[in-house]
Amino acid sequence: MSEAYPNQRIYEKCKFKCAYCGIDGSKNFTTFWHANFNVDHIKPISKGGADTDENKVLACRACNLYKGSTDCNSIAEATQVVEKKRAQAEAWYNKHVLQI
Numbered sequence: 001m002s003e004a005y006p007n008q009r010i011y012e013k014c015k016f017k018c019a020y021c022g023i024d025g026s027k028n029f030t031t032f033w034h035a036n037f038n039v040d041h042i043k044p045i046s047k048g049g050a051d052t053d054e055n056k057v058l059a060c061r062a063c064n065l066y067k068g069s070t071d072c073n074s075i076a077e078a079t080q081v082v083e084k085k086r087a088q089a090e091a092w093y094n095k096h097v098l099q100i
């Protein structure tokens, strides 16, 4: 089946939402723009993950960067990785940005 745009199956499977933080790119273009979605391999190819639709989800740019190539075996596991890094970043923000 041909696709109207690259990774259409993955975008539609995930309903234009980040699989890890849930940011919803289907509501308006501004959110979609800032989410800057990537297709993420839940289990990275570099860690032996398969290049299949089952191993692919939509991830916003931030979640994709923070997850990086961390070896994960499920969306739940990857979400934990992202949430831990987000908490660290938020602590940094609260300490260094809100203190200005």
Ligand SMILES: [Zn+2]
Pocket (backbone or CB within 6 Å): 018, 019, 020, 021, 022, 023, 059, 060, 061, 062, 063, 064
């Ligand atoms: Zn996200």
